Amino acid sequence: MDPTQEHVARIRDQGYTVLERTIAPSTIDDIRGALMRLEREKRFGYATTSFEGRNTVRINNLLAHDEVFWQIPLQPDVLAIAQALLDPELLLSSLCSLTLGPGQTTQPMHEDTQQIPLPRPHVPLSINAVWALSDFTDANGATRIVPGSHRFDHAPDYGRHYDSVAATVPAGSIIVFDSALWHGGGANTTAERRWALSCYYCAGWMRQQENLQLGIPRETAARFPRRLQELCGYSVYRGQWGHIDNHDPIELLGRERARPMVWEASERKAQRKAVAGEAADTTGESRPSPPPA
Ligand SMILES: O=C(O)CCC(=O)C(=O)O
Structure with a gap:
């Protein structure tokens, strides 16, 4: 099995996989350096809620802050796994830092889709x-997880203790998981x-x-590579969701749209079919039979 499919199978089964020392x-030095610089220059400090972590620095919207972060959503191994599990037209939902300081206590166990009003699993x-x-x-x-919990029919109760395992990995590794997996930062x-x-x-429709x-x-977005622009939502899902007056938002960044809207594509298809039908007609091949005398 190719590595992407192996990771996908592991996520489907256990809810998570690890890409070791990737x-x-x-790159780690560059990213940590940029995070430290942002803390210093833009005065990012500890979060103010127990969920986000009162001894944790979280910097949201990272793509806006420094070019070093642009490569992260485009990491090819992770992107291939996410595309296989979600859809090739997936979106970036968020990108933030999670710097746990000394004294940070265990984050409440949660899953990231529990606010979505869909039955589980x-x-x-x-x-x-x-x-x-x-x-x-x-x-x-280390992030704590409950293996297999992405298949449970309910989300964890907020604030309750659950047995979990620590995802202990060496620096440079990436833990990839179905966000329905129960998880939370450790202490x-x-x-x-x-x-x-x-x-x-x-998913691209979410x-x-x-x-x-x-x-x-x-x-800033205009300087991103095209794939990153698409991931950020400068794209139209299946040629239908996210258009602006029948235009692809990527045109706002000075790019040509990738493809026509779904209704234009259907129209063109119908026209091509009609032309092909007419062409067939001239040979007499597809002419309807005359009514019986
Ligand atoms: O910090 C971690 O290890 C996990 C954080 C997390 O799951 C969250 O904030 O939603």
Whole structure:
């Protein structure tokens, strides 16, 4: 089986998989350097709710902040897995940092689709890729998971304790999971920070968690690679959802649309069929039989 399919099968079965030591050490340094710079220059501090973590720095909307983050949603191995599980026209739902400081307590167990009013279990709606930018250990707050819980028929009760395992991985690894998997950040009992990012994808027909079209300045989005623009929502799902007066929003970034709207495509198809029919007609092959005398 090819590696993407192996990871997909593992996620379908257990709810998660790990891409070990996938991020180059130099990339980790660049990303951590940018996060530290942002904290310093833009004064990002600890979150103010227990869910987000009162000893955790979360920087949302990362693509707007520094070019070093642009490569993250495009990581080819993760993107291939997410596309296989969701759909080739998937979207980026959010991209944020998860820097757990010393003293951070265990995050409430949750799953990321529990606000979606669909019965569980359901098909994968979103896929989360947690990038470990430092070793993830039991002691420093490695993400905790309940294997197989993406197949449960209910979400966890908020604030209740559940038995879980720590996803301990070496720095540079990426934990990819069906967001319906029960999970949460662990407690950081060390004196060091646990560095991570969450790159969260959703099906192309779903609303994104972050409003990336309004949140990222248009002049910034115009400099993204095309695939990143599409992932951020400068695209039309199946030629139907997300258009602006029959135009693809990617045109706002100075690009040509990828394909016509679904109704234009159907019209052209019907016209081609009619022309083909007429052509066949001249040979007499498809002429209807005359009525009986
Ligand atoms: O920090 C972590 O390991 C997980 C964070 C998380 O699941 C969340 O904030 O939704």
